[in-house]
Amino acid sequence: MPAYEIDGVVPVVDPTAYVHPTAVLIGDVHVGPGCYVGPFASLRGDFGRIVMAAGANLQDHCMFHTFPGTEAVLERDGHVGHGAVLHGCRVGAGALIGMNAVVMDGAVVGEAAFVGAHSFVRAGFVVPPRTLATGSPAAVRRELTADELAWKANGTRTYQRLTERCRATLRPVTPLPVAEPDRPSLTTDARVAVPLDEYRRARRGAPE
Structure with missing residues (x-):
């Protein structure tokens, strides 16, 4: 991975984390x-400290930055979707930031809260624990259900397993010109994790 020292300060990556080589x-x-850090993510600790706590994931093309003299934190098991921007904020343990969302300086996303995809969480805004915030600017819509919290926890575990899979098997290769006849299957399938709308439909159809 490209890692750079500035003012004598060097990034720290736990040996059990996975950081993609393009991050x-x-x-x-x-x-x-x-932790899992996806392709083309940028973590810039050139003004203030950037922290990813144990088990958190920061997916493809995410930006994590902060203002001078401040700290930005993604707490334990925090889950940040593709293309999101975190700037000078604190994302609580087990929280979910949806794809392409923006969370601004001084904002706090509470423990196990959700921020919807494409939402804009303005500076200083607080998303209470276990609630859903959506919109631009984001507003708190409702409390999360037990099913939604369970779905999120499973998705985070799936990314934690991806960390292990990447550390064990991800390597650069030359693409094949055609697929081999005995092509192996991936070790994950649709039983592992599904989109939230599918999960809700399945749960509604489940027996009481």
């Missing part, structure tokens, strides 16, 4: 145990 880490960055 960029600069300065005062701390990636904790079992």
